[in-house]
Amino acid sequence: QVQLVESGGGSVLPGGSLRLSCVASGFTSAHYSMGWFRQVHGNERESISCISSGDDTTYYADSVKGRFTISRVDSRNTIYLQMNDLKVGDTARSYCASGVFCPHDLATMELVFDAVGQEAQDTVSS
Numbered sequence: 001q002v003q004l005v006e007s008g009g010g011s012v013l014p015g016g017s018l019r020l021s022c023v024a025s026g027f028t029s030a031h032y033s034m035g036w037f038r039q040v041h042g043n044e045r046e047s048i049s050c051i052s053s054g055d056d057t058t059y060y061a062d063s064v065k066g067r068f069t070i071s072r073v074d075s076r077n078t079i080y081l082q083m084n085d086l087k088v089g090d091t092a093r094s095y096c097a098s099g100v101f102c103p104h105d106l107a108t109m110e111l112v113f114d115a116v117g118q119e120a121q122d123t124v125s126s
Helices: 104-113
Strands: 004-009 010-012 018-025 033-041 046-051 058-060 068-073 078-083 093-101 113-116 121-125
Touching: 004 093, 010 058, 018 033, 018 093, 018 121, 033 058, 033 078, 033 104, 033 113, 046 068, 046 104, 058 068, 078 093, 093 104
Parallel strands: 010 121
Antiparallel strands: 004 018, 018 078, 033 046, 033 093, 046 058, 068 078, 093 113, 093 121
16 A cells, blocks of 8 residues: 655744655655645645656755755655745645656646655644
């Protein structure tokens, strides 16, 4: 059974940092591209970052580029999202997900990613 379980959300002051984790089970995450979505209350879900399988190429939405870093430790079936310099506008519910590849247009990630995490994390910057 495929499962993705997130952790690490919390509340910080603007400028603060948080690190989200996502542990995969039921499949070998090293064989898949992995990514993060977030949803600000009342808005559509936004693709914010993706890391490819194999070469670990990373992709970021403009809204988080330079502040967020996605990484993976395949031996732990885990991916991370380091979020620095958090802004009030980053307050959102975040989900990890897996898919076949990272699309160059990150906005289409939802079309090629299927499994989505089950323990979405709230990050609050206020």
